[in-house]
Amino acid sequence: MAIVRPGRPCSRAVALALVSSGAAASVALTGLPAAHAVPAAGAVIAEVYGGGGNSGAPLTRDFVELGNPSSGAYDLSGYSVQYLPGSPSSSSRWNVTPLGGSIPAGGRYLVSEAAGGGGSAALPSADASGSISLSATSGTVALVRGTAALTCLSAADCAADTRVVDLVGYGTAAIRDGNGPAAGASNTTSVARSTSLVDTDDNTADFTSGLPTPVNAAGQGGPGGGGDTAPTPTDPGTIRIHNIQGITRVSPLNGQTVSQVPGIVTGVRTTGSKGYWLQDPEADTDDRTSEGVFVFTGSSTPAVAIGDKVLVTGKVSEHAPSSTTQSTTEITGPTSTVLSHGNALPDPVVLENGTIPTMYAPNAGGGSIESFPLSPIKYALDFYEAHEGELAQFTDARVTGGTTEHHEVWVTVKTSENPTGRGGTVYGSYDRPNTGRIKVMSLDPASDIPVADVGDRLAGTTTGPIDYDGFGGYNLQATQLGTLVTHNLEREVTRKQGGDELAVATYNVENLDPADPADKFARLATGIVTNLSSPDIVALEEIQDDNGPANNGTVTAGQTVQRFIDAIAAAGGPTYDWRSIDPENNKDGGEPGGNIRQVFLFNPDRVQFTDRAGGNATTAVQTISTPAGPQLSVSPGRINPTSDAWNTSRKPLAGEFRFHGESVFVIANHFNSKGGDQPIHGRNQQPARSSETQRKLQATEVNTFVKSLLTADSAAKIVVLGDLNDYEFSDTVSALTSGGVLKDLLTTLPKSERYTYVFEGNSQSLDHILLSPALSRFDYDVVHINAEFANQASDHDPQIVRIHTSN
Known part of the structure; x- marks a missing residue:
């Protein structure tokens, strides 16, 4: 299909309109005089081949060749080649390959398309490339002025679209020029115009089948794709x-x-x-x-x-x-x-302490570093980018993140960089991410990533290309994998509390619901009974409603909690009682339909819960001053649940307990997640932590409530705990402890022990226990039973504090 040109007695639009009119069209076009079989005056589709890479094909790729019989170059800027199946349906869509450059005067222009697994010869160098998979036997190809996909699905509609410069239907294509489609296309044959590029606007007359003869703008090509004497070029181009x-x-x-x-x-x-x-x-x-x-x-x-x-x-x-x-x-x-074949590989770049910089990334004030010239000697991200795609290797790397369900493992090639006592690498500040971490995946199906825990080693040499993905950044695609040497990391067990110690724990149980397998309940229960030694109070996060993620309006969680309580008793623990508040449906974030919430478990043989009616999803708990000391207006209750700080996020659960005659206020939290934050390995440096804004508001709400209790009694005994989704050095925790009303117990540990979670090879803190000043006698422990292991009951580690409530 060519553009309408002077001297033509019948335009392509009129011709296709006649074709769409049925029998009358056949009569009208049967007698096109031979005098009109003259070369086109502008760009046309010269050849179409859709058998590339198929069985028996001479070429590995499909192609479309354009031709220009005129005496001037034909500019293709903003043009495209488009393809539609031969028998389109109402849901069919045109596939588009954008073009550029020009067709030389009297020359050709080659557009390479999809490759297959067969074929014996490559195309000559293409002038434009796409990934359209053309049918070998039937389809429609259009040369289009523009890159927006055509919408026509009939011959008449395509004829009326003025963007169409030329069109070829082949095989049994419904959309074609003239009396019928070009015939004879197959795995081994193309359809092509004559060398003079005759165009009568009739595909069946203008095209014949034969051996594919792709030719590019440089004149390279011919039968089989690479010329008469050489089927494929063997000389390197000028670009490296x-x-x-x-x-x-x-x-x-x-x-x-x-x-x-x-x-x-x-x-x-x-x-x-x-x-x-x-x-x-x-x-x-x-x-x-x-x-x-x-x-x-x-x-x-x-x-x-x-x-x-x-x-x-x-x-x-x-x-x-x-x-x-x-x-x-x-x-x-x-x-x-x-x-x-069999050539020696380039020497790999060595990943080790002496080659990877200690500084992580250039600082663009939160903007993009994409245009910055690389400084691989100064910044780790620049070092990896300067070796992107190159072969690399490391030896004897320590595992810092257990093997994932995606068959990935994180290691550090800097064995002395911020080590934890258990073999991980602790994350201690925003401006100093650990630069020795790298994710490892295997390219060898016969040698998959082994099941590894933190502290294990990949001994010997691991080699492969450096790649980048959105789930951790730079990684090594191993073609040679080191040997796993296990560290035999053990799951920790904390001591039993004394008779005069109140043991309070927090544990994120990762979307627990009644449909979870019995093994998950049993393993979580063992964590409570054995590893945490049956605390008196346990604040649970991520307890889902009674039908889990089914989004049908259910908000109760009695079945979930009771199944967990039964599992704890079966594991040899106490028969816990529990308190919680059902959220409004789909108002607290988390998995849609899951309605996660915090729950208090407590051992009634050791502590008593002070119930005060009236607490529900929207009622705010208040501090009431009494001669006997502060009380909660409702217990359990939620802290200011209608505040914007809690939009699509969990509301804190406050409860009043009695232990040895003393009132203890416990506030269970699950702050807004980090979803939406920019990755530390991303293009923007330093990355924006947009989710922190809401967490700071949430921390301020809890801080304000704690201050109300301390205003009523400066010696009030308060435990604030849970999954805060932020670090001990974050503004979130600073807002929570503001005014000295709370102490974050993570900060009482050595820096190498401040972690409850492992993410992208970094051991980091998300879960916290904080105490008011009156609770100065305590024994605190993060109990590592999950985060460092490939086999986890939850992705968080629990933690516990044993408190002497009497001074």
Whole structure:
């Protein structure tokens, strides 16, 4: 389908309109005189091949070739090639490949499309690349002025769309030019115009089938794709991988097609985002430019092996998992030519204490560092980016995050960096994230990541390309995995409280509901009875309602709690009583329909709960001054539950207990999650912690309530505890302790012990117990039974404080 040109007695729009009119159209077009079989005056589709990579195919990729018979170059800026299946339905959509550059006068222009697992020869260097999978036998291809997808689904509608410059239907395509589609397309044959590019607006007359003969704008190509004498080019192009990577995080060639880029394959990924890593063994002298790059093959399994010497043609692209992460520089829509096998691999970069900087990232005042020239000697993020895609290795690394369900393990290559006593790496400040951490995954299906706990070691050498993803940042895709040496980490057991000690614990039980397997209840119960030695009071977080995540309005949690109480008793513990307040449906965040809340378990043989009626989801608990001391207006009660501070977040649960004749006020918390915060490895430095704003408001609400109790009695005995979703050095905790009304017990531990959770290889604090000044005699313990292990009952560790309530 060509643009309407002077001298034509019948325009393409009129011709297609006649085709859509049925039998009359056949009569009208049958006698098109041969005199109109003249070369087109502008750009046309010259050849279409959809059998690339199929069984018996001569080529590995589909392609569309454009032609320009005119005496001037034809500008394709803003144009696209689009494809629609031969028998479209109402839900069919056009697939789009944007174009650029121009078709030389009298020349051709090659658009490479999807590759398959078969085929024997690569295309010549493409002028534009896409990933459209054309049918080998039937479909419609359009050359379009614009890159927005066409919406026409009939011949008449497509004829009326003035953006369509030319159109070819082949096989049995319903949308085509003239009397019928071009015939004869198959796995081994294309449909092509004559060399003079005759265009009569009749696909069946203008196209014939034959051996595919792709030709690019440089005139390279011919039968089989690479010319009459050489089926594939073997000479490297002028672009090298370090030119693609450049000295910043974003490639200076982003969006451009590069041809015949040389390198050695260092790793192949055959699952998920398939592709392979290519590295140039001839490095430049600039330590800011990586010599490695990922070649993304999409759903196609790469037809290369480690050690292959390869030339790659494709489009440079930056893949960012989200708007706040960094991106990975890739070559997409690749055509790969294997020149030889079994080549020596480039020497790997060594990851160790002496090579990775101690500073983590440049500071852009919260803005993007993408345009910053890399400084790999100064910053760890720059070091990894300067080696993105390159082969790397480390030896004898310590495991700092147990193996995950995704078959990943975190290690540190800096064995002396902020170690915990149990083998982890503690996270102690925002401005000094641990730089030795790196996530490891295996590329070898026969050698999967072993089940490892914190403190274990990957002994010997681990080798593989450096990659980047949105779930932890830089990682090593292991082609050679070290040997696991176990540290035999044990789950801790705390001592039993004395008769005059009140034992209060907090435990996030990770979305517990009645449908959870019996094993989860049993393991959590063992944690309470054995590891925590049956505390007198336990504040639980993440207790879900009686039907878990089923979103049907249920808010009660009696079945969940009772099943847990029964499991504790079966494990040899006391028969706990409990108190809580049902939330409003879907108002407290967490898993939709789950209605998580805090719950008090207490041993009635040791403590008594003071019940005062009236507490519900929306009633605010108040402090009441009495001659006998402060009391809660309702018990249990919620702290200012209608405050904006608690929007879509859990409201604190306050309860009044009696122990040895003394009143003790316990406030259980589960502050707003960190969801929405920018990652520490992201493009913005330092990353924004947007979720902290709400947590500070929540901390201020709790602080205000604690002050009301202390105003009524400066010696009031108050325990504030729970999952605060923030660190001991955070503004959240500072707001909670403001005025000296509470002491965060984590700060009484050595820095190497201040953690309750492990995330991305960092041992960090999210859970806390805080005491008012009157409770100065205490024994505090974080009991490590979950976070450091691959096999967890919960992702949080519980903690406990044993308090002498009498001075």
